[in-house]
Amino acid sequence: MRRSMLFLPGNTPNMLINGSRLGSDALIFDLEDAVSPAEKDSARVLVRNTLKYMDLGSCEIIVRINSIDTDYWKKDIDAILPYSPALILLPKTSCAQDALIADEYMTEVEQKLGLEQGKVKLMPLIETALGVENAFSIATATKRVAALFLGAEDLTADLRCKRTKGGAEINYARTRLVMAARAANIDVYDTPFTDVNDDEGIRVDAEYAKALGFTGKASISPRHVEVINEVFSPSERDIAYAYEVMEAIRIAKEQGRGVISLHNKMIDAPIVARAQQTIAMAEEMGIRRG
Amino acid sequence: MADIIKRATAGTMESSDAYVEISPAEGLEISLESVVQKQFGAAIEAVVAEVLEECKVANAKVTVIDKGALDCVIRARVETAVMRGRGE
Numbered sequence: 001m002r003r004s005m006l007f008l009p010g011n012t013p014n015m016l017i018n019g020s021r022l023g024s025d026a027l028i029f030d031l032e033d034a035v036s037p038a039e040k041d042s043a044r045v046l047v048r049n050t051l052k053y054m055d056l057g058s059c060e061i062i063v064r065i066n067s068i069d070t071d072y073w074k075k076d077i078d079a080i081l082p083y084s085p086a087l088i089l090l091p092k093t094s095c096a097q098d099a100l101i102a103d104e105y106m107t108e109v110e111q112k113l114g115l116e117q118g119k120v121k122l123m124p125l126i127e128t129a130l131g132v133e134n135a136f137s138i139a140t141a142t143k144r145v146a147a148l149f150l151g152a153e154d155l156t157a158d159l160r161c162k163r164t165k166g167g168a169e170i171n172y173a174r175t176r177l178v179m180a181a182r183a184a185n186i187d188v189y190d191t192p193f194t195d196v197n198d199d200e201g202i203r204v205d206a207e208y209a210k211a212l213g214f215t216g217k218a219s220i221s222p223r224h225v226e227v228i229n230e231v232f233s234p235s236e237r238d239i240a241y242a243y244e245v246m247e248a249i250r251i252a253k254e255q256g257r258g259v260i261s262l263h264n265k266m267i268d269a270p271i272v273a274r275a276q277q278t279i280a281m282a283e284e285m286g287i288r289r290g
Numbered sequence: 291m292a293d294i295i296k297r298a299t300a301g302t303m304e305s306s307d308a309y310v311e312i313s314p315a316e317g318l319e320i321s322l323e324s325v326v327q328k329q330f331g332a333a334i335e336a337v338v339a340e341v342l343e344e345c346k347v348a349n350a351k352v353t354v355i356d357k358g359a360l361d362c363v364i365r366a367r368v369e370t371a372v373m374r375g376r377g378e
Contacts, residue, residue, distance in 0.1 A: 053360075054362060
């Protein structure tokens with residue numbers, strides 16, 4: 001379950017060490033934008049040691065490495081890969097070839113060090129106009145790609161437009177990414193909401209992202225985590241309905257009926273699939289039918 | 291392994307971090323200033339010495355100002371200072 005992902009700067013021990021207490025399903029240890037060029041070496045060693053020595057509980061760890069057009073990214077992978085973060089977030093992925101280059105190097109390191117092949121997945125960060133247009137080919141570039149991630153700040157700079165709270169300027173990118181990721185049968189994550197003091201704004205933004213089909217949403221502030229988790233969790237009503245659907249299916253099967261209805265609505269395959277997803281997520285959250 | 295060829299620093303004075311300074315010297319000299327000196331001073335010095343040994347540093351003056359950093363942070367800052375002191 002990955003509803004929320006919280007960015008933490010890679011060279012700040014206090015945040016890396018305490019991040020797992022902030023309620024986020026996943027933490028993104030950032031070696032890219034949050035670290036100045038002079039501190040890239042320092043952050044890389046610190047993040048590596050955090051992965052190597054710290055017990056981060058049930059928090060999933062993602063590392064944002066530097067982009068493949070820098071001198072840093074291979075060193076990032078060399079240092080991080082042996083300590084198995086769940087995902088590598090690959091910034092400025094603009095075409096399938098970018099993901100393939102990262103995948104090939106990760107495979108090379110895995111082979112050299114005798115690590116499990118393909119264990120650490122890739123999450124391309126789509127933050128250029130070209131990346132948005134190539135979203136499906138990026139999503140299907142390699143089996144290592146497990147999710148897409150929309151980065152709206154760099155994207156709007158590339159689009160030469162203003163980033164607004166309403167987000168009209170990224171609407172196309174959002175829907176395009178959701179479509180591409182779902183067509184490739186992988187997850188898709190929404191860009192952070194950057195006004196850390198706007199508690200109502202984050203809720204509206206997260207609800208909109210969920211309505212579009214995003215799996216979850218990233219955050220740059222611990223303040224947003226709780227709202228994101230709430231928005232991307234199934235409601236009690238959703239869970240109760242999902243169990244009703246599965247019960248109706250069970251009864252219909254027992255009675256040999258092919259057509260199933262619940263509350264005067266036909267239950268078809270997509271409704272069953274959604275009910276199964278809801279129950280799986282509820283169980284992961286520790287909610288079970290009483 | 292290469293010697294320490296220049297003065298270098300790593301880390302910060304922020305809470306939970308450590309500031310490490312390394313410079314060329316004859317033999318190994320470690321000095322520590324820590325907010326938890328009384329209780330953990332010896333343990334921190336042992337960690338610093340262990341990292342220096344792992345990095346095969348036999349000649350250096352190392353000063354650590356600890357602001358309540360965990361072992362893994364001190365290890366990272368010492369290793370980074372060594373890399374920088376070697377010009378890597």
